[in-house]
Amino acid sequence: MREFDFLVLGSGIAGLSFALQVASRGRVAIITKKDRAESNTNYAQGGIASVTSKEDSFKLHVADTLVAGAGLCKESVVHTIIEEGPARIAELIEMGMKFSLRDLPGDGGQELDLGKEGGHSKRRILHAKDITGRDIERALLAAVAERPQIEIFENHFAIDLITSQKLGYVGENRCLGVYVLDKASGNVETFAAPVTLLATGGCGKVYLYTTNPDIATGDGVAMAYRAGASVANMEFIQFHPTCLYHPRAKSFLISEAVRGEGGVLKSITGREFMDGHHPMKSLAPRDIVARAIDGEMKKSGADYVHLDITHRPARFIMERFPNIYQTCLGYGIDITKEPIPVVPAAHYQCGGVVTNVDGETGIPGLYAVGEVSCTGLHGANRLASNSLLEALVCGHRAADKCVPPASRSVRMPIPPWHAGNAHNADEMVVVSHNWDEIRRTMWDYVGIVRTNKRLQRAQARIANLQQEIQEFYWDFLVSSDLLELRNIALVAELIIQCSLRRPESRGLNYNLDHPEPNPEWAQQDTVLSR
Ligand code: FAD
Ligand code: SIN
Numbered sequence: 001m002r003e004f005d006f007l008v009l010g011s012g013i014a015g016l017s018f019a020l021q022v023a024s025r026g027r028v029a030i031i032t033k034k035d036r037a038e039s040n041t042n043y044a045q046g047g048i049a050s051v052t053s054k055e056d057s058f059k060l061h062v063a064d065t066l067v068a069g070a071g072l073c074k075e076s077v078v079h080t081i082i083e084e085g086p087a088r089i090a091e092l093i094e095m096g097m098k099f100s101l102r103d104l105p106g107d108g109g110q111e112l113d114l115g116k117e118g119g120h121s122k123r124r125i126l127h128a129k130d131i132t133g134r135d136i137e138r139a140l141l142a143a144v145a146e147r148p149q150i151e152i153f154e155n156h157f158a159i160d161l162i163t164s165q166k167l168g169y170v171g172e173n174r175c176l177g178v179y180v181l182d183k184a185s186g187n188v189e190t191f192a193a194p195v196t197l198l199a200t201g202g203c204g205k206v207y208l209y210t211t212n213p214d215i216a217t218g219d220g221v222a223m224a225y226r227a228g229a230s231v232a233n234m235e236f237i238q239f240h241p242t243c244l245y246h247p248r249a250k251s252f253l254i255s256e257a258v259r260g261e262g263g264v265l266k267s268i269t270g271r272e273f274m275d276g277h278h279p280m281k282s283l284a285p286r287d288i289v290a291r292a293i294d295g296e297m298k299k300s301g302a303d304y305v306h307l308d309i310t311h312r313p314a315r316f317i318m319e320r321f322p323n324i325y326q327t328c329l330g331y332g333i334d335i336t337k338e339p340i341p342v343v344p345a346a347h348y349q350c351g352g353v354v355t356n357v358d359g360e361t362g363i364p365g366l367y368a369v370g371e372v373s374c375t376g377l378h379g380a381n382r383l384a385s386n387s388l389l390e391a392l393v394c395g396h397r398a399a400d401k402c403v404p405p406a407s408r409s410v411r412m413p414i415p416p417w418h419a420g421n422a423h424n425a426d427e428m429v430v431v432s433h434n435w436d437e438i439r440r441t442m443w444d445y446v447g448i449v450r451t452n453k454r455l456q457r458a459q460a461r462i463a464n465l466q467q468e469i470q471e472f473y474w475d476f477l478v479s480s481d482l483l484e485l486r487n488i489a490l491v492a493e494l495i496i497q498c499s500l501r502r503p504e505s506r507g508l509n510y511n512l513d514h515p516e517p518n519p520e521w522a523q524q525d526t527v528l529s530r
Contacts, residue, residue: 013370209346
């Protein structure tokens with residue numbers, strides 16, 4: 001058994017910010033299932049929303065967040081996160097993060113170049129061209145490398161949280177650590193600590209089409225739910241309106257910042273179709289834009305719509321969006337000369353493990369921060385670029401709040417992992433078939449536009465698959481593919497359950513059987529626990 005003072009599951013912005021903050025108080029293990037930089041954070045393009053300009057105010061940022069959240073945000077949480085943002089950003093810059101700057105007129109020096117995205121009334125997105133996430137990971141990992149108290153375990157897959165209740169201890173249900181699969185050796189190891197942070201990110205891979213990388217399989221939500229934590233608002237899956245549509249492109253996002261710099265959505269015949277949907281047109285909140293694109297594709301029968309930024313100077317496009325420009329060029333699309341084919345794709349999980357703004361879950365010793373958590377900031381629809389902000393602020397707050405190593409007394413004996421030991425030659429084909437079936441079912445029946453009948457159909461199919469997966473799980477040696485399959489199946493079930501429980505359309509949960517918001521549900525979360 002490996003013992004630490006703090007266990008951090010995940011090495012994106014949430015896990016790394018927390019680890020850096022607690023490192024002065026004890027030994028930290030960061031457990032991450034691929035290489036250390038691989039995370040949703042690493043692919044973030046648009047940037048971090050925060051109030052840094054004189055033309056902007058906390059009041060406006062709060063108001064924009066509440067409007068996007070469609071009545072379901074927790075106002076006190078929104079205030080805290082937005083108001084603490086500038087201090088956390090300043091620390092990030094001190095750590096070596098280089099946000100893009102712009103020249104001031106004359107000899108006025110330089111200032112932060114602020115981008116604009118959907119639902120924002122002001123320019124307030126700090127960015128590093130269009131690779132903001134990659135630069136954030138670089139800066140945070142460089143800082144982690146200088147802390148000898150932090151040990152990173154790459155290619156280590158967290159399987160399940162270890163709780164006192166699961167082990168049969170009486171008294172409160174505490175988190176004691178986690179069982180972890182070392183992917184290289186195939187062994188399952190026990191990691192123990194008085195504090196465990198879930199920073200495992202979101203669940204885009206539950207859907208057939210997603211902007212997320214392969215790591216996003218909802219493992220944290222699944223582990224927390226199995227451990228007895230509450231999970232809420234999983235029906236609010238955000239579909240990003242503009243994912244590149246190309247047969248060879250896997251999950252490549254075309255940042256909302258492209259629309260912020262003038263990009264316009266058009267039908268394939270060149271008609272600007274957002275005019276009738278929202279006064280902010282192509283820059284309306286994401287739920288509205290994604291639904292409008294879905295409607296346009298269904299009406300025209302086309303497989304995609306166009307995003308056109310060709311009216312801006314080529315030099316500007318190439319300098320502001322170098323990664324998008326080069327990647328599209330690699331697929332034969334010159335975005336300075338032709339419109340970009342785009343489709344909506346699953347992007348962000350607004351719900352998650354229920355926490356307060358300090359990352360505390362209902363299980364002592366267990367914290368959750370970042371996309372895995374549901375703090376109440378996003379409500380029914382996240383405002384663009386508020387997620388990196390939430391992870392930074394809450395990572396810091398959780399680190400300040402969490403019980404330091406003085407609580408060694410809570411350590412209890414933990415038995416080693418008990419594994420099945422059979423190999424199954426059929427495993428890979430069954431696992432990949434089930435993966436595909438879940439993702440397709442979720443895309444077809446639990447997507448941008450839902451109905452009760454489709455949700456029920458999806459629920460029945462997922463339940464059948466879960467039974468089959470469960471048999472596999474107990475009988476055979478665990479592999480990361482099988483573990484992820486078990487998790488996406490459970491997360492799919494939670495998304496469907498939450499969606500069926502909400503008898504209204506609000507934000508990202510749009511159901512043709514209840515097409516309007518229901519005032520009785522305006523303040524109600526859909527909370528599930530085992
Ligand atoms: P992640 O960064 O996803 O990190 C999760 C970590 O947990 C990874 O290291 C992963 O390997 C690890 N992990 C997961 N499961 C396990 C397990 N079982 N065992 C061990 N390790 C595990 N948000 C913005 O605010 N602004 C943007 O511009 C923006 N652009 C985006 C662009 C793209 C393409 C995508 C996909 C998302 C974007 N988002 C953006 C959303 C934002 O990037 C994420 O919400 C945020 O980075 C989540 O950070 P996190 O630390 O919570 O999780
Ligand atoms: C983007 O760049 O469009 C992504 C921003 C976000 O998801 O917040």
